[in-house]
Amino acid sequence: MSQSHPFEKIHDLIGVGFGPSNLALAIALEELAETNGHALDALFIDKQSDYRWHGNTLATQSELQISFLKDLVSLRNPTSPYSFVNYLHQKQRLVDFINLGTFYPCRLEYNDYLKWAADHFASQAVYGEEVLRIEPVMDNGQVDHLRLISRDANGHEHSRGARSVVIGSGGTPKIPEVFKALRDDARVFHHSRYLSSLGQLPCAQGKPMRIAIIGSGQSAAEAFIDLNDSYPSVKVEMILRGSALKPADDSPFVNEVFAPDYTDLVFNQPTNERAKLIEEYHNTNYSVVDIDLIERIYGILYRQKVAHQFRHAVLCRRQVEAVVSNAEGIELTLRDLATQQAQTHRYDAVILATGYERRSHQTLLAPLAEHLQAFAVNRDYQCLTNHGFKAAVYLQGFCEASHGLSDTLLSVLPIRAREIGESLYQTLGKTATRPLNNAHTVKAIA
Ligand SMILES: Cc1cc2nc3c(=O)[nH]c(=O)nc-3n(C[C@H](O)[C@H](O)[C@H](O)COP(=O)(O)OP(=O)(O)OC[C@H]3O[C@@H](n4cnc5c(N)ncnc54)[C@H](O)[C@@H]3O)c2cc1C
Structure with missing residues (x-):
């Protein structure tokens, strides 16, 4: 358990990992800053030395297994400058891509798209630091905020304060x-x-x-x-x-399990029914x-x-x-x-080629375990906490059991990012300290 450091900066939000999930969130927060008239002070930490999406697996023949229309933004905001189509336009490949006649770009190209989008958030990203643990900072017997301890490539540890964290650290x-x-x-x-x-x-x-x-x-x-x-x-x-x-099975009716609305359907079921739905469509993924x-x-x-x-x-x-x-x-x-x-x-x-587990959130959050309700989340992906927990913890990619099969994939990123972003504004807004004139505007993308 940590004590408050008098001069430690406390961010509104720290995202653990800057893969597609937290990148989609960074974009949604930029939109929400416009709507709300003020920006959250958000920082994203990734252990890789630069932006790469499963970089060690990018063999030349591998293709995206999802339509490019399910990019970082289009399902929420098809006019966003961060769409895959705008990426193609900026890279002067839009016509050539159309001539390919496919919805499934190669993963090398999709990696380049994600990197292009991430580059616009370079000032909010820290690369080359692995977050080791997230600790509670206590005040008057309550969890006032959180402290993230990370380690850089030289073995140096860093400590940062945050009022909320979003864990998007992916599979192991x-x-x-x-x-x-x-x-x-x-x-x-x-x-x-x-x-x-x-x-x-x-x-x-x-x-x-x-x-x-x-x-x-x-x-x-x-x-x-x-x-x-x-x-x-x-x-x-x-x-x-x-x-x-x-x-x-990526046939059209079955593919509806990856639609944003389906998240509600799964979440609203009792636990055993959720498990049945996930089992029934296991062969999609x-x-x-x-x-x-x-x-x-x-x-x-x-x-x-x-x-x-x-x-x-x-x-x-x-x-x-x-x-x-x-x-x-x-x-x-x-x-x-x-x-x-x-x-x-x-x-x-x-x-x-034996797959991935989704448990890194439990290791990162272990120091908070006594304040959390067994990592269960609400519909907004926020961890349920015990009384006296003033901070907020969100999970992206660790909620398959409660939110359905799309949770570990790219399928609903833009919608989930908006849901988490709106929830963050609601939760943090009550005690917001940042002046309204700090709002930053959506940047022109070139
Ligand atoms: C090879 C491969 C191909 C895939 N292809 C598709 C596809 O075509 N379509 C689809 O829908 N899904 C696909 N997936 C599923 C995949 O989960 C999603 O595409 C997507 O990567 C999920 O994004 P994410 O940000 O949640 O996790 P990730 O992309 O895994 O990103 C997590 C990030 O967190 C960082 N990180 C992890 N731990 C820490 C830590 N402790 N501190 C700091 N940083 C940390 C990692 O470096 C990484 O950058 C694929 C998965 C794999 C492995």
Whole structure:
């Protein structure tokens, strides 16, 4: 528990992470500053050294899995200067993009769009600092405000005060138990480190390698295609527990679960009904692959059969039971779930395309736990708190169980940002200290 530091600046808001969620919030706050006649003093801290959206996974072939019309702003304000269309216009690619005839830009381009938008908020962003924890600052037995402790790349700790925080720190790579002992082995890595880790391996110099990809989702499929296309010296085995690679359901009626209105529908259900709705549409997002990628992988395997040259394989119904690392490589014991027979396969590297967990908010907020109601949130994504808590804590991307499947995705960013922004104005407005003439206006974008 912290005591108040007499000269510490207290921000209205500190956002933890400056990914698409908090970037969308920064834009919504700029709009709300206009409407409310004053701006909140908001700062966003990101541990990356510069703006990047899943930068280590940006293989050339990977595409956005959502329409570009669901950008940072358009669902709320199609006339916003921060739209993807305006980005294209500013970059003089609008006509060319139209000629592509697609709703799904490549992720490299979407990353560039997000960076372009983030650059307009450079004065509100701190890069290269990891927020370690968020502590209560007590006054007269009440939580008066919050203190964020962060660490920069040189190991120096920084402390900042805030009346509210919005946690948008995203997912954390999920490492299956059986691989945990190999955390320090550079030959075994999570897909979130795909480009940098692969760049250190001999295949980056064109040397032959056998690589296993563990997983059956979009990331596993993207890695398969990238290794096939960009690393001719690599043989890949994709290993999955399921009996087949399955397509993501993005058909139009099902896609309505990602509509902003659907958030109300989910939130208004009792807990067990919410869970059923999320389970029913699990195959829109988890352990599924875009159909065009599935068809490409199938085509590659079929052409191998025609040529009698078997470079890659997809091993379905396989459970990884044991992992041994030695000088010769990484040995995986795979149990065939149909026959129950176990076989050992040796690889030169293993890519864990095993998904992400959403728990970093619990670590960051651990010092506040006794004041929070088990991280439960209200409709405005604000954590429910005990009596005597004057600060406010919001979560972006950690509310799937209460707000539905769109919560971890890009689908409702503009609407959620407005909801959180309005709630912040309401909550902080009661004790607002900033003069009205501090309002900043929406900047002209060039
Ligand atoms: C490879 C990949 C592709 C995806 N593609 C799509 C897609 O096409 N469509 C879609 O809808 N969704 C997609 N998603 C889902 C993804 O969650 C969202 O696209 C989006 O990134 C969510 O934004 P966010 O800001 O909540 O989280 P993130 O984008 O994960 O951003 C979190 C930010 O917080 C920072 N951070 C984390 N911890 C700390 C800390 N302690 N201190 C300071 N900074 C911190 C990180 O550096 C990061 O910049 C994809 C996810 C992945 C992994």
